[in-house]
Structure formats: structure tokens, C-alpha cells
Amino acid sequence: MSKSLQATAISSPNIAFVKYWGKRDSALNLPTRNSLSMTLGAPLETKTTVTFDPKLGADTLLMNGKAVEGDGLARACRVLDAVRKEAKLALHASISSSNSFPTGTGIASSASGFAALASAAWAAAGLKWDEKKVSAIARIGSGSASRSIAGGFVIWEKGKKPDGWDSFASSFAPPSHWPELRDLVVVLDDAHKKVGSNAGMQDSVKTSKLYPPYVKEGDRRVEKIKGLILSKNLPSLLEEIMAESDALHAVMADTTPPLYYMNENSKKVAAFVRQYNARVGKTVVGYTFDAGPNAHLITTADRVEELKKEVSKLVPVKAFFVSAPGPGVKVL
Numbered sequence: 651m652s653k654s655l656q657a658t659a660i661s662s663p664n665i666a667f668v669k670y671w672g673k674r675d676s677a678l679n680l681p682t683r684n685s686l687s688m689t690l691g692a693p694l695e696t697k698t699t700v701t702f703d704p705k706l707g708a709d710t711l712l713m714n715g716k717a718v719e720g721d722g723l724a725r726a727c728r729v730l731d732a733v734r735k736e737a738k739l740a741l742h743a744s745i746s747s748s749n750s751f752p753t754g755t756g757i758a759s760s761a762s763g764f765a766a767l768a769s770a771a772w773a774a775a776g777l778k779w780d781e782k783k784v785s786a787i788a789r790i791g792s793g794s795a796s797r798s799i800a801g802g803f804v805i806w807e808k809g810k811k812p813d814g815w816d817s818f819a820s821s822f823a824p825p826s827h828w829p830e831l832r833d834l835v836v837v838l839d840d841a842h843k844k845v846g847s848n849a850g851m852q853d854s855v856k857t858s859k860l861y862p863p864y865v866k867e868g869d870r871r872v873e874k875i876k877g878l879i880l881s882k883n884l885p886s887l888l889e890e891i892m893a894e895s896d897a898l899h900a901v902m903a904d905t906t907p908p909l910y911y912m913n914e915n916s917k918k919v920a921a922f923v924r925q926y927n928a929r930v931g932k933t934v935v936g937y938t939f940d941a942g943p944n945a946h947l948i949t950t951a952d953r954v955e956e957l958k959k960e961v962s963k964l965v966p967v968k969a970f971f972v973s974a975p976g977p978g979v980k981v982l
């Protein structure tokens with residue numbers, strides 16, 4: 651082999667304003683609804699190097715220096731398989747990945763992890779950059795990873811095709827569109843979630859009577875939020891983000907067995923956000939919660955320090971992370 655089949659990519663998580671919750675195809679992570687997110691950036695980054703190597707007898711995965719096997723490795727192999735198929739490549743790969751943020755802090759690293767993996771593998775295999783295809787391949791590792799490929803404000807289209815090639819994410823506004831917007835991540839609990847999003851969302855699809863209207867509302871809400879981002883209408887955007895988060899957690903609670911990802915402190919933070927806005931006299935901060943207890947407070951840069959102080963007085967906070975809209979994946 652003359653050319654080195656190695657590449658490195660850096661990627662960040664994203665925070666969904668309209669969530670992905672439920673699949674129409676579990677093997678390919680094809681969603682039931684469109685979703686919309688803001689891609690985050692430093693200090694929340696994953697750096698991943700992929701090396702295709704004829705000396706390897708199997709794919710290997712190192713995360714923060716530790717070998718990963720089982721489900722984590724199997725998911726990574728599915729992403730590598732999709733890249734190998736595109737590149738007509740028959741070599742195994744070694745993957746080495748590390749997070750700039752401490753793992754076990756309750757920050758979901760699957761979106762940034764699979765986005766970095768798909769991008770590094772794509773480049774290592776010598777393929778010409780194709781954002782849509784890389785997004786669709788990242789999606790095979792973790793649905794939300796499809797959105798971390800693109801920068802700024804992003805929509806993941808659910809698509810229609812059974813093979814999933816039309817289910818990818820793309821940006822509708824760059825980070826420079828709204829550079830003062832912030833996600834203030836309030837880490838309340840760093841324990842691993844008991845019911846992972848993969849199992850939880852399919853239970854909701856099967857059992858929640860609130861699920862069909864939630865899905866139906868999704869595409870309308872994506873269009874509405876897209877318009878509110880493009881017109882930079884902060885109060886209405888934040889109200890809509892909170893309404894979506896509340897609707898998701900209502901579906902979760904209505905699932906059999908019920909899914910309670912928010913804890914008592916999450917609820918305190920949500921109530922505080924409503925009170926803070928009432929005090930200010932307009933909606934200047936909004937909350938959104940994923941499949942975990944940690945709060946994402948969407949606000950503008952000028953509010954961050956005051957919010958940190960007030961939230962710290964209210965509940966025990968393990969860590970804060972602050973991110974502006976980020977650039978999407980970078981292949982080094």
C-alpha cells in the first residue's frame with residue numbers, strides 16, 4: 651500500500667430543538683419524523699482517527715485509551731461496513747477516539763462520536779467528501795450523529811427510501827447567522843442512563859397513545875422553528891423549544907413501562923426558567939431535555955453568567971458547559 655489509509659476528524663454533539671424519538675427502521679436508524687438541531691462546538695469535541703490496515707484481522711476500537719467491545723464496537727463496525735461498501739475496500743480498521751470533555755459527565759457523546767467516526771473513515775478510505783452520504787452513514791451509528799456532520803442550524807430529513815440514502819441532515823443557516831446564541835449545559839447527574847434512547851424510543855412507538863400526534867406535530871414544528879431561527883425571533887423560538895421538550899417528556903411518561911429521564915432537580919431547573927422569564931418580562935431563556943436529566947438552557951451569551959449563578963443556588967450542579975453554534979465536522 652503506497653498511500654496511507656488513515657484520517658482524523660473532529661466533531662461536536664448537537665442539541666435538538668425538535669427531537670428524534672422513534673424509528674421506522676431500527677437497523678438503519680431511519681426516523682419517524684424530521685428533526686432540527688444546533689450543532690455545538692468547543693469545548694465539546696470528539697477527535698477520532700481511523701486507519702485501514704491490511705495487518706489487522708478484525709476492527710478494533712479504543713475510546714479514551716480503553717478497548718471497547720460488545721455493542722459499542724458492533725455499532726462502529728456497521729459504520730465502517732457502510733464506508734467499505736462505498737469505497738469497495740476489504741480492509742479492517744483500527745479506530746482511536748477521545749473526547750475533549752470528560753466522559754461520564756452526562757454529555758451524550760454518541761452524536762459527536764459517530765459523526766467523527768463516519769467522517770474519518772470516509773476520508774481514510776480515500777473517498778471524495780460528500781456531506782449527505784457521510785451524514786447518512788453517521789446515522790447508522792447513532793441517529794442524532796447524522797446532524798453533527800453539518801454546522802450551525804441543521805435539519806435531518808426523515809426520508810422515504812428503504813435504503814436510507816435520503817435520510818440525512820443538512821444546514822439551513824451557518825453558525826455566523828446567530829453567533830451569540832448559547833447552549834448552557836447544566837450537568838445534574840453523570841450516571842449512565844438506565845434505559846438507553848434506542849430501547850426507550852421504540853417502546854414509545856409501540857405503546858404511547860400520545861406518540862402518533864407527537865410525530866404528526868414534528869414536521870410542522872420543524873418548519874415553524876426554522877422560520878423563527880431565520881427571523882431570529884428569540885422569545886417565540888424559546889417557547890417552541892420548551893413546548894417540544896415538554897411534549898417529548900409527556901410521550902416518555904405515557905410509554906409502557908414509563909420512561910422518566912428528568913429527575914427532581916431537572917424539574918426545578920425547568921420551573922426556574924419559567925420564573926426567570928416572568929421576572930425579566932420576556933422569554934430570554936428556554937430549556938430542553940433529551941433522554942437524560944441534564945438541562946440544556948438555550949439563551950444568549952449575555953445571560954450565561956447570571957443563569958449559572960442562579961442555577962447553582964437552586965440545585966447541586968456537577969458541571970456547566972457553554973457552547974455557541976459550532977462549525978460541524980472537520981477532517982484534519
Ligand code: PMV
Pocket residue numbers: 665666668669670671685758760761792793794795847848940941
Ligand atoms: O441517536 P440517539 O440514540 O443519540 O438518539 C437521541 C435522541 C434524543 O437525544 C433524545 C433526541 C435527539 O434528537 O437528539
